Amino acid sequence: MTGPPLLEVEDLRIDLNYRSSHVAAVEGVSFRIDRGETFGLVGESGCGKSITALALIGLLRQPLSIGAGAIRFDGREIQRLSAAEQRALRGNRIAMIFQEPMTALNPVSPVGRQIAEMFVLHQGKDWREADRLAVEALASVRVPAPERRVKDYPHQLSGGMRQRVMIAIALACGPDLLIADEPTTALDVTVQAEIIELMRNLCAERGTAILMISHDLGLVANVCRRVAVMYAGRIVEERGSDDIFRTSSHPYTQGLVDSLPRLGSRAALGRTRLTEIAGVVPAITDFPDGCRFNPRCARATDICRTTEPETTLLGAGGLVRCHHHA
Amino acid sequence: MRLGANLIIGGALFALAIFVGLLAPWLAHTDPVMDANLLNAEEPPSWIWWFGTDAQGRDIYSRVVHGARISLTVGIVSQLVNSVIGVTLGLTAGYWGGWWDDFVNGLTNLMLAIPSLIFALAIMAVLGPGLTSLLVALGLTNWSFTCRIARASTLSLKSQGYVQAAKVLGYGDLRIMITQLLPNMVGPIIVIGTLGMGGAILAEAALSFLGLGVRPPYPSWGSMLSEARDQITTAPWLSIFPGLAIFLTVLGLNLLGDGLRDILDPQSRSRRT
Numbered sequence: 001m002t003g004p005p006l007l008e009v010e011d012l013r014i015d016l017n018y019r020s021s022h023v024a025a026v027e028g029v030s031f032r033i034d035r036g037e038t039f040g041l042v043g044e045s046g047c048g049k050s051i052t053a054l055a056l057i058g059l060l061r062q063p064l065s066i067g068a069g070a071i072r073f074d075g076r077e078i079q080r081l082s083a084a085e086q087r088a089l090r091g092n093r094i095a096m097i098f099q100e101p102m103t104a105l106n107p108v109s110p111v112g113r114q115i116a117e118m119f120v121l122h123q124g125k126d127w128r129e130a131d132r133l134a135v136e137a138l139a140s141v142r143v144p145a146p147e148r149r150v151k152d153y154p155h156q157l158s159g160g161m162r163q164r165v166m167i168a169i170a171l172a173c174g175p176d177l178l179i180a181d182e183p184t185t186a187l188d189v190t191v192q193a194e195i196i197e198l199m200r201n202l203c204a205e206r207g208t209a210i211l212m213i214s215h216d217l218g219l220v221a222n223v224c225r226r227v228a229v230m231y232a233g234r235i236v237e238e239r240g241s242d243d244i245f246r247t248s249s250h251p252y253t254q255g256l257v258d259s260l261p262r263l264g265s266r267a268a269l270g271r272t273r274l275t276e277i278a279g280v281v282p283a284i285t286d287f288p289d290g291c292r293f294n295p296r297c298a299r300a301t302d303i304c305r306t307t308e309p310e311t312t313l314l315g316a317g318g319l320v321r322c323h324h325h326a
Numbered sequence: 327m328r329l330g331a332n333l334i335i336g337g338a339l340f341a342l343a344i345f346v347g348l349l350a351p352w353l354a355h356t357d358p359v360m361d362a363n364l365l366n367a368e369e370p371p372s373w374i375w376w377f378g379t380d381a382q383g384r385d386i387y388s389r390v391v392h393g394a395r396i397s398l399t400v401g402i403v404s405q406l407v408n409s410v411i412g413v414t415l416g417l418t419a420g421y422w423g424g425w426w427d428d429f430v431n432g433l434t435n436l437m438l439a440i441p442s443l444i445f446a447l448a449i450m451a452v453l454g455p456g457l458t459s460l461l462v463a464l465g466l467t468n469w470s471f472t473c474r475i476a477r478a479s480t481l482s483l484k485s486q487g488y489v490q491a492a493k494v495l496g497y498g499d500l501r502i503m504i505t506q507l508l509p510n511m512v513g514p515i516i517v518i519g520t521l522g523m524g525g526a527i528l529a530e531a532a533l534s535f536l537g538l539g540v541r542p543p544y545p546s547w548g549s550m551l552s553e554a555r556d557q558i559t560t561a562p563w564l565s566i567f568p569g570l571a572i573f574l575t576v577l578g579l580n581l582l583g584d585g586l587r588d589i590l591d592p593q594s595r596s597r598r599t
Contacts, residue, residue, distance in 0.1 A: 170495075
């Protein structure tokens with residue numbers, strides 16, 4: 001790959017400003033996504049993955065703000081852009097789909113109109129042309145009878161259909177990057193598989209990079225080429241998705257992998273209990289010193305309780321942040 | 327059907343008032359202003375003079391019919407002005423927040439603290455009597471409730487997923503307000519507007535009764551009441567019919583407002599089912 005990466009996040013810190021005190025909700029987060037690449041960000045609720053996504057599109061609002069670091073999209077630093085330039089980027093070159101397809105569509109507007117609005121807004125099309133393109137967009141996400149469906153209101157569609165409409169809206173302007181924040185959490189499993197398949201195919205066809213955010217390690221590893229695991233506001237490990245199950249290095253990632261049920265494990269190993277990670281995620285105002293995982297970690301030693309581990313590079317582009325990585 | 331009764335009766339009364347107002351020149355028997363004839367002065371209601379005649383011998387029926395035009399114009403136009411002002415202020419205040427929100431809130435509280443009729447009187451005193459100043463006065467004094475509702479709706483809608491989604495998709499502030507927020511709050515705004523129209527008609531009657539509204543000889547229901555007050559014992563029909571017209575129109579608008587609230591408010595709808 002030549003030229004700058006599509007998205008480059010460098011040492012990002014997001015501050016939570018709470019009554020004149022600042023707490024770093026996200027700290028030292030760096031990653032890069034190349035054109036057409038699929039990248040996953042995995043972590044528990046509250047680990048900072050969704051606010052990282054908001055920071056990428058310049059939509060952090062008080063009490064959250066970017067404290068340090070840089071986000072470069074296509075070589076340009078997002079924080080330095082004017083409000084109008086950021087707006088021109090959003091929806092046009094960076095698009096996003098959300099967890100709740102139930103609420104992410106305007107209930108009083110036909111879905112076709114909401115798709116068409118993107119063409120009017122970002123490509124300056126007139127409404128007739130935009131309406132025609134909306135039918136095409138709806139057809140491309142495999143909604144049956146799109147010319148009739150464009151007139152439907154969101155409440156007339158099922159959850160899966162709504163998420164398809166969201167994908168159509170997000171991909172309407174052929175963005176370079178699609179941020180998918182828990183795109184299938186609200187859907188049932190069979191629909192989930194269809195939606196993921198659809199999203200992956202459409203993005204592959206158009207060369208759109210995907211940043212997928214989820215708590216579901218299995219799902220992310222399935223979709224993405226590379227996966228970063230976040231814990232308590234930090235990226236603790238980044239690996240190719242094939243490696244993450246086999247040779248994960250960070251104790252937290254290993255804990256996540258071990259807590260997943262495996263098909264056939266009972267036949268191979270007999271009846272076993274799923275392992276869990278002891279303890280709970282620390283509160284944001286109350287991160288422990290040193291490694292933030294140390295109170296829950298079986299491998300923790302004195303150095304973990306005092307010194308923040310540095311990032312260690314592993315083979316094949318992986319990295320880990322642990323004193324005792326495997 | 328229980329749900330429809332308010333709506334149907336209210337709608338019918340309001341539609342009747344509009345119908346009468348629109349067709350006034352054809353429905354009226356005589357010209358409401360010019361056809362004075364002292365030979366027919368103060369005739370009680372009869373087959374010839376349906377609602378009787380006044381001291382100048384003018385047909386009360388024709389004057390009430392023409393009065394509908396003025397009352398409805400005042401009701402509709404002034405409430406439209408109120409809605410536009412209230413929605414604009416409330417929507418922007420709720421959306422942008424900050425000092426603008428504080429300012430609008432202060433202004434709204436100020437307006438709510440001053441009795442609107444007194445405020446309208448003051449404006450009328452400056453502008454002088456007449457239909458135009460009546461519209462200005464009533465249009466500027468009753469937007470605070472609309473503003474409150476619009477601001478409250480904006481605050482609750484602002485955190486909805488689709489408004490957030492619109493931001494992420496690159497919508498500008500104005501586009502979000504017009505395409506995402508406004509269509510989702512029309513329900514309560516229409517309800518308040520309908521109720522406010524009834525209030526404006528009453529206010530017009532009051533101001534005209536006080537001699538500040540529509541000037542004689544032009545017939546408005548309020549000014550007719552005002553002229554009739556000396557003869558209320560000798561010729562009660564002079565006040566009964568314009569009073570009845572006000573009563574029925576305002577009742578109609580209030581019922582219509584209630585009925586609309588029943589269908590437009592999703593909460594009351596779900597409670598019923």
